[in-house]
Amino acid sequence: MRRAGLFRAFLLAALAAVAPGLALALEEQSLLTPDGTLHVVRSGKALDLGIQDAGIDPASLVVDWASRAQDGTVATQIVPGTVSYQEKHGLQLEYDNQTGTLLLLWTENVSAFSHIRIGVFHDGVWTNSPLLPSDGISRARNPQMRVTHQRVRYVDETDATIWKMSSILSVVGWA
DSSP: OHHHHHHHHHHHHHHHHHHHHHHTOOEEEEEEOTTSOEEEEEEEETTTTTOOOTTSOTTOEEEEEEEEOTTOOEEEEEOTTOOBSSOEEEEEEEEETTTTEEEEEEEEEETTEEEEEEEEEETTEEEEEEEEEOTTSSOOEEEEEEEEEEEEEEEOTTSOEEEEEEEEEEEEEEO
């Protein structure tokens, strides 16, 4: 009986130590690119992420990006278009070596439906858009993305055939 009491006391102490962190439950993903740059994205409330921008309500849900290059240079930014009151989850990062592009995928819940969204960071600029607007579909679930490369044939303005490697982003999920 004494062991059970000690175990309960230990369990309660452990729970008390972890409980404050549960309130700050954030989602985070990181990726190290071949040039040695570490990219980290986090989603959560601006307040919980430590974002203190006069134009952003602390209760807003955002996606925050930070990078640290090999030379120690640090960059941070809120991914444009992510400040809202909708939950953002399922963060995934992928890097396309061929184009030097960082890709961010997440699901954003909007009332009774959800959007699969993609953020693209190329040449120091973020763009973001809904990849699958799912109005009328209850929930988009578990999207996964992969970047592959395929040799493709193009015809230029002089009708000459040109072969190039193209980057292909594939996103698969279900609703």
